[in-house]
Amino acid sequence: MTEMLKMNGIQAINAAMMDAMAADPKVVVLGEDIADPQGGGVTGTMRGLSTKFGGHRVRTTPISEQAIIGAAIGAAMAGYKPVAEIMLMNFTTVAMDMIFNHAAKLRFMSGGQTSVPITIRTLTGAGWQTAGQHSDHLEGWFAHSAGIKVVCPSNPADMKGLLLSCIQDSDPCIFVENGMTLFVPGDVADDQGPIPLGKANVMVEGSDLTIISWSGQVMRCQMALAGLADAGISAELIDLRTISPWDKEAVLASVAKTGRALIVHEAVKAFGPGAEIAATIADEMFGQLKAPVKRLGGPYCPVPFAKVLEDAFIVQPDAILAQAKAMME
Numbered sequence: 043m044t045e046m047l048k049m050n051g052i053q054a055i056n057a058a059m060m061d062a063m064a065a066d067p068k069v070v071v072l073g074e075d076i077a078d079p080q081g082g083g084v085t086g087t088m089r090g091l092s093t094k095f096g097g098h099r100v101r102t103t104p105i106s107e108q109a110i111i112g113a114a115i116g117a118a119m120a121g122y123k124p125v126a127e128i129m130l131m132n133f134t135t136v137a138m139d140m141i142f143n144h145a146a147k148l149r150f151m152s153g154g155q156t157s158v159p160i161t162i163r164t165l166t167g168a169g170w171q172t173a174g175q176h177s178d179h180l181e182g183w184f185a186h187s188a189g190i191k192v193v194c195p196s197n198p199a200d201m202k203g204l205l206l207s208c209i210q211d212s213d214p215c216i217f218v219e220n221g222m223t224l225f226v227p228g229d230v231a232d233d234q235g236p237i238p239l240g241k242a243n244v245m246v247e248g249s250d251l252t253i254i255s256w257s258g259q260v261m262r263c264q265m266a267l268a269g270l271a272d273a274g275i276s277a278e279l280i281d282l283r284t285i286s287p288w289d290k291e292a293v294l295a296s297v298a299k300t301g302r303a304l305i306v307h308e309a310v311k312a313f314g315p316g317a318e319i320a321a322t323i324a325d326e327m328f329g330q331l332k333a334p335v336k337r338l339g340g341p342y343c344p345v346p347f348a349k350v351l352e353d354a355f356i357v358q359p360d361a362i363l364a365q366a367k368a369m370m371e
Contacts, residue, residue: 045232051224054198055087055163057234058205059125063095069209070099070117072110073127073163077102084129084165085224111137111162115145118160123209130176131166131218145214146189160215161208167221167258168308168356174344179257179309184216185286185318191215191239192285196260198228200283203237210236220258220308242289244296248278251366252296254319255306256282263306265359270366277366285315290322297323301332302369306357311339333369338362 049057063069071088075081077100082089092100103110107128114124128134134141145158168177184192193208193215195201201219208215245260246267255263260281270277278296282288297303303323305316316337323335338357346352 046229047232048227049198049230050227051198051201051219052085052087054202054230055205055219056082056089056091057230058202058209059088059091060094062206062209063091063099066123067099068121069123069125070101071125071127072101072103072114074105074110074129075102076100076127083127085219087163088127107133107136108140111140111145114160114162115140115158118145118158118214119148119156123159123161125161125163125209128162128164130172131164131180132175132178134162134164134180134216141184141190141214141216142187146187149213150189157212158214159212161205161211162214162216163205163219164216165219165221165224167223168340168345168352169222169258171347171349171352173347177345179218179307179340181216181218181285182309182313182315185315189213191287192218193239193283194218194220194257194285195283196220196223196257196281197226199230199234200237200243200281202230202234204239204283207236207239211239215239218257222258223261226261237283240284240287240289242292243281243283244278244292245281246277246279248276248300250276250300251302251304251369252278252280252293252300253304253306253362253366254280254282254293256285257308259306259308259357262357262359263362266362266366269359269363273367275366275370288319293319294323294326297327298330301330303331303335304338304362304366304369305335306338306362308356309339310342311337312342314339336365336369338365
């Protein structure tokens with residue numbers, strides 16, 4: 043009988059790693075300060091792994107993102123399934139050449155002869171006053187490059203299930219952890235297995251408006267739902283979960299029912315991932331829409347340090363509520 047466990051995102055990720063490493067000796071971990079007793083990484087998600095599985099499978103690395111990603115790609119090509127922890131998402135830019143030009147393209151450039159089953163775990167998100175070089179949601183950068191899957195979970199159950207799927211996948215995946223969501227507890231089945239990549243989750247059903255979001259903004263969308271209900275608006279909330287590939291079928295089916303689509307993400311709005319979703323909806327559902335597709339995202343600037351400015355940078359529940367009401371008019 044399945045038992046529901048209460049855990050936060052850190053515990054869910056740790057549980058996924060424990061399960062994956064116990065099931066497959068080819069799963070190895072590389073990252074800064076991840077081995078015991080150093081703390082299990084910046085948030086402690088890897089705590090206990092080296093004690094259980096040994097230092098040969100959980101390797102604390104130098105402070106060099108290029109070394110981490112380069113070693114992980116080489117290990118993946120040699121038959122391992124490396125999980126590479128890059129402390130913060132902005133730091134992936136240091137290793138962007140290897141991620142974009144090697145990990146994402148080697149299958150294509152080798153005519154399918156070489157796969158790179160690497161999982162890159164990384165942390166980001168505004169709200170912690172870590173400023174412009176530590177807080178950016180860059181999922182749009184990675185989604186723009188064919189050959190890499192981009193995963194942005196919003197809750198502990200998805201963190202465990204989607205991470206298991208990333209590790210099992212034969213192609214490179216980037217697993218984006220939002221700092222705000224890591225500390226929020228949720229229900230996770232004791233037998234939670236892999237959740238298929240590319241499949242959205244309809245969290246709340248509705249008939250008037252479809253709200254599409256992912257990662258930390260899902261929580262803010264949930265906060266806005268009560269106000270929408272009070273205003274007599276029945277909103278359907280879709281957690282996209284995977285940005286590349288994204289679940290076009292689920293999104294279009296929902297918008298066909300409601301006739302309205304609002305996309306909410308923390309990434310900068312200009313040239314953001316929401317633009318691709320909005321363009322697809324407008325292109326394939328022209329004539330069925332009751333209102334123009336709308337997007338909410340960060341302003342075109344780095345994430346500010348000052349708390350009052352950082353709060354203004356993040357799309358807050360009241361902005362979601364106001365935009366939804368305007369679309370109903």
